Amino acid sequence: MISLKDIWKSFGDNQVLKGISLEVERGKILVIIGPSGSGKSTLLRSINHLETIDRGEIWVDGVQVNAPLKGRKFEKHINRVRQEMGMVFQHFNLFPHMTVMENITMAPMLLKKIPREKADAQARGLLEKVDLADKMNCYPVQLSGGQKQRVAIARALAMEPKVMLFDEVTSALDPELIGEVNKVMKRLASEHMTMLIVTHEMRFAAEVADHVIFMADGVIIEEGPPEEIFSNPAHERTRRFLFEVFKS
Amino acid sequence: MQGLEFSVVFENMNILLHGMFWTVVLCSSASLLSIVVAVVLAMTGISKLKPLRSATFFFLWVFRGTPLLLQLFLFYFGLPQIGLYLSPIITGIIGLTLHFGVYNADVLRAGILGVETGQHEASRSLGLSYFQTMRKVIIPQALRNVSPAVGNNLIALLKESSLVSIITVPELTLSAQRAISETFRPFEFYFAAGALYYVVNWGLEFILQRVEARTALTR
Amino acid sequence: MSGRSAGFRFIPGGTTIEETAVDYQLIIKVAPFFAKAAWSTVVVSFLSFALGLSIAFPAAFCRLSQNRFLQIPARVYVSVFRGTPCLIQLFVIYFGGPQIGIQLEPFMAGVLGLGINIGSYMTESIRGAILAVSRGQTEASRSLGLNKFQTMRKVVLPQAAGLMISPLGVNTIALIKGSSLVSAISVLELAYTAHRFTNSTYRPFEMFILASTFYLVIITLTSKAIRNLNGRFAYEK
Ligand SMILES: Nc1ncnc2c1ncn2[C@@H]1O[C@H](COP(=O)(O)OP(=O)(O)OP(=O)(O)O)[C@@H](O)[C@H]1O
Numbered sequence: 033m034i035s036l037k038d039i040w041k042s043f044g045d046n047q048v049l050k051g052i053s054l055e056v057e058r059g060k061i062l063v064i065i066g067p068s069g070s071g072k073s074t075l076l077r078s079i080n081h082l083e084t085i086d087r088g089e090i091w092v093d094g095v096q097v098n099a100p101l102k103g104r105k106f107e108k109h110i111n112r113v114r115q116e117m118g119m120v121f122q123h124f125n126l127f128p129h130m131t132v133m134e135n136i137t138m139a140p141m142l143l144k145k146i147p148r149e150k151a152d153a154q155a156r157g158l159l160e161k162v163d164l165a166d167k168m169n170c171y172p173v174q175l176s177g178g179q180k181q182r183v184a185i186a187r188a189l190a191m192e193p194k195v196m197l198f199d200e201v202t203s204a205l206d207p208e209l210i211g212e213v214n215k216v217m218k219r220l221a222s223e224h225m226t227m228l229i230v231t232h233e234m235r236f237a238a239e240v241a242d243h244v245i246f247m248a249d250g251v252i253i254e255e256g257p258p259e260e261i262f263s264n265p266a267h268e269r270t271r272r273f274l275f276e277v278f279k280s
Numbered sequence: 281m282q283g284l285e286f287s288v289v290f291e292n293m294n295i296l297l298h299g300m301f302w303t304v305v306l307c308s309s310a311s312l313l314s315i316v317v318a319v320v321l322a323m324t325g326i327s328k329l330k331p332l333r334s335a336t337f338f339f340l341w342v343f344r345g346t347p348l349l350l351q352l353f354l355f356y357f358g359l360p361q362i363g364l365y366l367s368p369i370i371t372g373i374i375g376l377t378l379h380f381g382v383y384n385a386d387v388l389r390a391g392i393l394g395v396e397t398g399q400h401e402a403s404r405s406l407g408l409s410y411f412q413t414m415r416k417v418i419i420p421q422a423l424r425n426v427s428p429a430v431g432n433n434l435i436a437l438l439k440e441s442s443l444v445s446i447i448t449v450p451e452l453t454l455s456a457q458r459a460i461s462e463t464f465r466p467f468e469f470y471f472a473a474g475a476l477y478y479v480v481n482w483g484l485e486f487i488l489q490r491v492e493a494r495t496a497l498t499r
Numbered sequence: 500m501s502g503r504s505a506g507f508r509f510i511p512g513g514t515t516i517e518e519t520a521v522d523y524q525l526i527i528k529v530a531p532f533f534a535k536a537a538w539s540t541v542v543v544s545f546l547s548f549a550l551g552l553s554i555a556f557p558a559a560f561c562r563l564s565q566n567r568f569l570q571i572p573a574r575v576y577v578s579v580f581r582g583t584p585c586l587i588q589l590f591v592i593y594f595g596g597p598q599i600g601i602q603l604e605p606f607m608a609g610v611l612g613l614g615i616n617i618g619s620y621m622t623e624s625i626r627g628a629i630l631a632v633s634r635g636q637t638e639a640s641r642s643l644g645l646n647k648f649q650t651m652r653k654v655v656l657p658q659a660a661g662l663m664i665s666p667l668g669v670n671t672i673a674l675i676k677g678s679s680l681v682s683a684i685s686v687l688e689l690a691y692t693a694h695r696f697t698n699s700t701y702r703p704f705e706m707f708i709l710a711s712t713f714y715l716v717i718i719t720l721t722s723k724a725i726r727n728l729n730g731r732f733a734y735e736k
């Protein structure tokens with residue numbers, strides 16, 4: 033479903049991604065872990081083309097995201113491709129001038145020309161799924177962090193994406209609010225959504241992941257099923273990282 | 281239609297440069313004095329004496345809400361009436377000083393109120409009096425915090441200083457008018473005067489940026 | 500010379516007067532002239548405001564554009580008109596215009612000069628507001644598949660609108676005060692009237708009180724309107 037081939041990316045002199053390749057199969061969940069600054073966010077943002085990579089190929093559902101098109105043609109292409117992907121950000125990025133309902137229905141109505149009643153009905157369904165049916169007429173400022181993030185997930189789901197990308201979606205949240213967001217993600221997992229998750233929550237990673245990648249300094253150090261990575265890591269670098277994380 | 285002929289500007293350049301000299305004198309003195317006025321107004325504006333505070337607010341309100349030109353008229357015609365016969369240049373400096381003193385006072389008052397109360401308490405606990413605290417601790421910090429805003433006011437002052445030509449201060453704009461009355465070439469001379477203002481303005485912005493970068497470091 | 504004269508003629512040396520008390524009778528007598536002039540100040544300001552805004556929006560978008568052919572002219576416009584005095588700009592248009600075949604009535608020249616001048620400041624206000632909308636907002640919108648224009652229209656502009664009201668309000672108040680400059684090209688408005696009556700009555704203080712009152716009323720009402728408008732956009736409450 034998602035296939036990255038030899039991705040390279042630098043910011044000026046700073047080589048952030050150094051030849052990353054990975055695959056995520058339909059309905060599977062890939063979790064990426066790694067120390068701060070290792071390039072996890074950059075990788076995820078590249079898949080959504082929020083960053084332009086220097087080299088390599090990104091394929092999602094048989095379509096090349098970084099297709100060799102130019103100018104307006106590429107614009108059109110990328111807007112279509114992005115509709116197939118849902119992305120959830122660390123800092124929510126809800127639209128503050130829209131209600132919860134409008135946040136969710138805006139894109140489907142504008143891009144898929146779905147009539148209002150239908151979009152509203154769909155949004156209500158999604159809000160139920162993220163346990164926020166009672167908040168549909170609130171503005172984002174009236175919500176807690178955990179609620180905001182769940183709305184952001186519903187907003188991404190409203191475009192009926194084929195894959196979901198999560199970039200540390202719980203790391204801006206108070207500890208007691210993390211659970212409610214993780215619960216929503218687990219629910220998605222049980223519905224066989226294809227997901228790529230970057231997280232610092234090792235317990236959660238171990239629970240939902242089909243496959244785990246450990247990244248450091250722009251390269252994949254080690255990958256495998258969660259049992260293996262978490263209980264019996266092969267590399268010294270992975271062991272040290274996990275030791276640090278679990279110590280705290 | 282007369283067409284344009286810029287060579288006359290170069291022939292009369294010394295008239296313009298002479299005017300520019302006075303513009304610079306006018307602006308430098310008015311800007312320095314306006315900061316003094318601003319400090320005084322900011323102090324009376326946060327004074328414990330209600331009448332003083334109210335009078336300051338009323339003064340600020342009137343001067344903030346009226347055009348500089350009107351204020352210049354008041355001084356130009358009004359000062360002789362109360363027996364003060366001043367040269368146009370001095371009148372111009374007074375007008376610009378008060379006008380921008382008011383703007384700077386607003387900025388400075390916000391700056392003073394923005395200095396943490398802890399600073400005040402710490403200074404008083406060392407035994408400094410209210411005025412010593414203000415002078416040594418609060419106002420220096422406030423001035424530094426508001427220096428970008430004061431800088432913007434200075435840039436505005438340079439451009440607004442052209443208005444004093446209307447009360448016959450022989451600065452850049454009036455010099456251009458003098459040259460025009462001899463050569464009958466308004467477009468060329470006003471354009472040239474504009475270019476000179478632009479250059480001075482550019483220089484001023486450059487200096488202020490430098491100063492700002494410096495103070496930002498010591499913050 | 501095109502036979503145009505400046506708005507002012509001065510009686511040099513100033514004037515003296517024995518009586519120092521405020522002459523209320525005089526104030527009441529000339530007040531109607533000031534009221535009429537105040538209306539003209541309002542009209543000039545409003546038209547310049549409209550002209551300024553209609554220049555500023557396209558100019559702000561040009562300034563933000565990646566296209567050099569749009570960006571550079573907008574940059575030059577902002578830099579030149581913010582970098583030189585408004586009075587000089589008015590003089591170039593009114594006194595210099597006829598030399599290049601543009602002969603405008605004082606009123607037209609005044610509105611044109613003020614409008615172009617304030618437009619350069621408004622351009623920066625609008626640009627600043629658009630840039631102040633956080634990058635995360637654009638990214639979230641683009642990640643949903645909205646294109647640049649849809650993102651601008653649905654996500655960035657509605658938020659920037661709220662942010663630009665205050666700075667545009669500051670510009671507008673400055674414009675109202677700055678409209679007094681058109682008296683120098685003999686547009687009959689408040690400052691011109693104040694000056695004319697000062698010359699004819701030798702009563703500068705009374706004329707200042709009168710003109711100030713009208714300016715303060717206009718400016719206070721405008722500020723109030725701006726505050727109201729700002730309140731409407733405060734969805735973040
Ligand atoms: N827009 C940018 N411009 C320049 N450098 C950047 C930019 N974005 C990221 N970087 C750099 O790229 C490197 C990788 O950043 P990235 O955000 O991908 O790390 P990360 O693994 O997500 O870290 P964290 O766990 O802290 O989120 C860092 O060194 C960062 O400073």
Ligand SMILES: [Mg+2]
Pocket residue numbers: 072073074200
């Ligand atoms: Mg990150």
